[in-house]
Amino acid sequence: MATPLTPDALVRALRGEGVRTREHGDWRTHNRNHMGPWGPVHGVMLHHTAGRDSLALCRRGMPDLPGPLCIGLITKDGTLHLVGYGRTNHAGSGSTAVLDAVRTAKSLPSRPGPDAVDGNARFYGFEIENLGTGHDPYPAAQLDTVERLSAALCRAHGWTGASVIAHKEWTRRKIDPSFSMPVMRGRVARRLGSAPSGGGSGGGSGGRTYEPFPGAPFFAVGRRSALCTAVGRRLVAEGCGRYEVGPGPVWSEADRASYAAWQYKLGYRGAAADGIPGRASWDRLRVPRS
Numbered sequence: 001m002a003t004p005l006t007p008d009a010l011v012r013a014l015r016g017e018g019v020r021t022r023e024h025g026d027w028r029t030h031n032r033n034h035m036g037p038w039g040p041v042h043g044v045m046l047h048h049t050a051g052r053d054s055l056a057l058c059r060r061g062m063p064d065l066p067g068p069l070c071i072g073l074i075t076k077d078g079t080l081h082l083v084g085y086g087r088t089n090h091a092g093s094g095s096t097a098v099l100d101a102v103r104t105a106k107s108l109p110s111r112p113g114p115d116a117v118d119g120n121a122r123f124y125g126f127e128i129e130n131l132g133t134g135h136d137p138y139p140a141a142q143l144d145t146v147e148r149l150s151a152a153l154c155r156a157h158g159w160t161g162a163s164v165i166a167h168k169e170w171t172r173r174k175i176d177p178s179f180s181m182p183v184m185r186g187r188v189a190r191r192l193g194s195a196p197s198g199g200g201s202g203g204g205s206g207g208r209t210y211e212p213f214p215g216a217p218f219f220a221v222g223r224r225s226a227l228c229t230a231v232g233r234r235l236v237a238e239g240c241g242r243y244e245v246g247p248g249p250v251w252s253e254a255d256r257a258s259y260a261a262w263q264y265k266l267g268y269r270g271a272a273a274d275g276i277p278g279r280a281s282w283d284r285l286r287v288p289r290s
Helices: 007-016 055-060 096-103 140-157 181-193 226-237 253-266 279-285
Strands: 021-023 043-048 072-074 080-082 093-095 115-118 123-128 164-166
Touching: 007 021, 007 140, 043 140, 072 140, 093 096, 096 115, 123 140, 140 181, 164 181, 226 253, 226 279, 253 279
Parallel strands: 021 080, 043 123, 043 164, 072 123
Antiparallel strands: 072 080, 093 115
């Protein structure tokens, strides 16, 4: 159970997990919150569109089901299109037993129970562009984005892969998405529990291990952790320290300025050098695990 992320925190979490995003119009305030509260949230729900060229539909909805129909649409090329944020018309009613299982990170029931709980209020919802016929492939780039965005939200909230469910697991009325959810949950769990491929986080070199990426939302100004000191020391060692005093155990504006200098050193520019750690820059910093 968690308070939903702010739109800015969502974008940071997605960026930190390497998700390629595209923002559409007023997505940050486009929602159905006037129909009831959104949150506390318990997990991520995945859907397929059962059609192609679904961006406008996901944003605007239909006469009998107003949009937005999801927070984001994952197209075949692996782009996550952000179309709304807040309560969206994606889940409908579903099983109390399923919600209880997600809350407690336990195995889902073999079949959903009766529709009794409003899922629109309790899940982040994402649509995946696919006909859902069993013959329309999900390209690797598309599934990679599904994995990454799911992991981004789980990491931000401290959830496990068990917090990622399918619409077909929520209610007996639906069959989406048309891929194996145990396989996808396994992918998310591995991403949450191990170093990213090609990265140093959590991996080793000459017997040394490195701190895993804790997620962009971890680095809020005022956060107190020994990890903040370790990051600052690495930034100083890389010639990026912007401290008058420190670094210390509280993440500060000086830490953000130092991390922005590190991002700039790596070639990031503009908004990409905002001083908020993302997975790619974190992996290259290689903060030693104490």
